[in-house]
Amino acid sequence: MSATSYSGVLSQTKLLGSNLNCSTHRRFPTSCRLSEGSLDLEKSTSRVFLSSCSSTSDKRNGMLGRSHHCSTIEKRNPVGQTFCSLGVCTHSRVDVESNSHATEERVGVLLLNLGGPDTLDDVQPFLFNLFADPDIIRLPRLFRFLQKPLAKLISVFRAPKSKEGYASIGGGSPLRKITDEQADALKMALEAKNMPVNVYVGMRYWYPFTEEAIQQIKRDRITRLVVLPLYPQFSISTTGSSIRVMQNIFREDAYLSRLPVSIIKSWYQREGYIKSMADLIEKELTIFSKPEEVMIFFSAHGVPVSYVENAGDPYKDQMEECIYLIMQELKARGTFNEHTLAFQSRVGPVQWLKPYTDEVLVELGQKGVKSLLAVPVSFVSEHIETLEEIDMEYKELALESGIENWGRVPALGCTSSFIMDLADAVIEALPSATAMSTSRNTSEAVDQDPMRYVIKMFFGSILAFVLLLSPKMLVAFRNKLF
Numbered sequence: 001m002s003a004t005s006y007s008g009v010l011s012q013t014k015l016l017g018s019n020l021n022c023s024t025h026r027r028f029p030t031s032c033r034l035s036e037g038s039l040d041l042e043k044s045t046s047r048v049f050l051s052s053c054s055s056t057s058d059k060r061n062g063m064l065g066r067s068h069h070c071s072t073i074e075k076r077n078p079v080g081q082t083f084c085s086l087g088v089c090t091h092s093r094v095d096v097e098s099n100s101h102a103t104e105e106r107v108g109v110l111l112l113n114l115g116g117p118d119t120l121d122d123v124q125p126f127l128f129n130l131f132a133d134p135d136i137i138r139l140p141r142l143f144r145f146l147q148k149p150l151a152k153l154i155s156v157f158r159a160p161k162s163k164e165g166y167a168s169i170g171g172g173s174p175l176r177k178i179t180d181e182q183a184d185a186l187k188m189a190l191e192a193k194n195m196p197v198n199v200y201v202g203m204r205y206w207y208p209f210t211e212e213a214i215q216q217i218k219r220d221r222i223t224r225l226v227v228l229p230l231y232p233q234f235s236i237s238t239t240g241s242s243i244r245v246m247q248n249i250f251r252e253d254a255y256l257s258r259l260p261v262s263i264i265k266s267w268y269q270r271e272g273y274i275k276s277m278a279d280l281i282e283k284e285l286t287i288f289s290k291p292e293e294v295m296i297f298f299s300a301h302g303v304p305v306s307y308v309e310n311a312g313d314p315y316k317d318q319m320e321e322c323i324y325l326i327m328q329e330l331k332a333r334g335t336f337n338e339h340t341l342a343f344q345s346r347v348g349p350v351q352w353l354k355p356y357t358d359e360v361l362v363e364l365g366q367k368g369v370k371s372l373l374a375v376p377v378s379f380v381s382e383h384i385e386t387l388e389e390i391d392m393e394y395k396e397l398a399l400e401s402g403i404e405n406w407g408r409v410p411a412l413g414c415t416s417s418f419i420m421d422l423a424d425a426v427i428e429a430l431p432s433a434t435a436m437s438t439s440r441n442t443s444e445a446v447d448q449d450p451m452r453y454v455i456k457m458f459f460g461s462i463l464a465f466v467l468l469l470s471p472k473m474l475v476a477f478r479n480k481l482f
């Protein structure tokens with residue numbers, strides 16, 4: 001549920017039409033002229049004036065005192081002079097209510113993340129949730145009814161290996177704790193910028209689930225919501241999946257479907273993020289005896305190739321651009337190290353994005369690279385793939401392959417420059433919040449036709465039988481590819 005949920009009340013005095021051009025897209029339905037999180041002021045013809053007052057009492061921290069303050073954000077069209085200004089004023093509630101436009105505004109920020117098992121007993125059910133996600137195992141529509149049985153099978157097969165991994169990092173995932181800390185830090189950063197908000201944490205595959213966070217948002221009568229996935233780059237399998245869950249819930253609910261929402265789909269290109277990453281890399285390089293000789297080795301979580309080539313996942317492009325921007329920033333600071341990008345954590349019998357981290361490490365060792373700095377780049381908190389896969393498996397492989405000096409950049413976590421930048425991203429996204437699309441897509445309508453459903457099940461069963469007994473699947477299970 002909410003990591004940082006307090007009864008902050010924001011009274012908005014004015015909100016003049018945020019007339020952003022939003023279109024409905026089949027897979028990523030909310031595609032606003034929001035240029036991935038930052039308001040595209042040059043194109044925008046809207047003028048948004050948001051003056052907010054707060055009257056807060058923090059239940060969590062047991063604060064009894066109430067404070068009243070007011071923040072102003074102004075965004076104007078290209079002919080206007082003021083693009084973004086934050087001002088602070090103080091006035092009483094009566095003043096607010098005397099305004100004819102007065103409505104009570106409660107701003108929420110929903111942090112989306114993957115979630116991870118808290119204990120070893122959670123591992124198999126967590127894996128089940130993950131593999132039951134049609135954005136993780138993308139079965140053809142005809143096979144969709146197989147999703148859950150397949151998820152059960154794969155999760156049971158994979159659980160022992162995953163459990164070993166989680167056991168080696170302390171018996172569970174640190175994700176919940178770190179995400180809660182990030183939520184607290186973000187709330188404080190926003191308060192420091194005179195933007196009191198409730199921050200909620202919604203995990204995709206484990207507690208606190210996205211569904212719970214959304215229920216809490218509803219209970220708190222949030223009136224404007226910014227959705228901030230904690231993945232810098234967009235992938236269908238991560239941000240896309242969480243947004244799909246959100247949209248399904250929002251569509252069915254009268255209150256939520258009218259709630260103005262702004263989704264920050266990716267933010268890898270933000271200056272604050274790039275600079276924070278460059279800071280961490282620079283700092284870690286100084287630990288090596290010859291920093292200039294260190295190969296900067298970006299290791300990103302992979303996705304199956306089909307996501308990029310068939311489904312149009314922008315993940316690979318965004319990842320490459322992200323690395324380019326980080327390297328440009330380092331060059332601007334006088335750091336000219338060589339670098340490379342590889343993809344880790346592949347699962348199952350399909351082709352994943354290449355080159356693979358393990359193969360590149362061996363090649364680099366063979367080529368005579370002696371010093372290497374691993375940089376996890378697809379995620380902003382420590383998790384099993386940094387603490388176990390990189391710090392243990394890949395480090396061992398690198399040292400065996402001839403690399404002598406190994407280092408690893410920590411995940412950003414609660415690095416203050418990073419959190420401040422996320423806070424800015426939220427503030428910039430807020431004025432463009434619009435109600436989510438409520439239209440049902442046609443393929444879902446087909447699922448509601450009983451005759452079509454029976455036909456689909458009949459042919460699907462035959463195909464499923466063939467698929468499950470296909471040599472590829474049998475080999476995958478036998479070779480423990482899951």
Ligand SMILES: C=CC1=C(C)c2cc3[nH]c(cc4nc(cc5[nH]c(cc1n2)c(C)c5CCC(=O)O)C(CCC(=O)O)=C4C)c(C)c3C=C
Binds near residue numbers: 237302382
């Ligand atoms: C940008 C980050 C991630 C992408 C893209 C991603 C895609 C993806 N992942 C799997 C399968 C698994 N992922 C697992 C854990 C896991 N994945 C991410 C991030 C991305 N996944 C994180 C942060 C974590 C760790 C959570 C934690 O508990 O610390 C797991 C479980 C662990 C294991 O058994 O290895 C699986 C399985 C697929 C199939 C996929 C794309 C289709």
Ligand SMILES: [Fe+2]
Binds near residue numbers: 301345
């Ligand atoms: Fe993953």
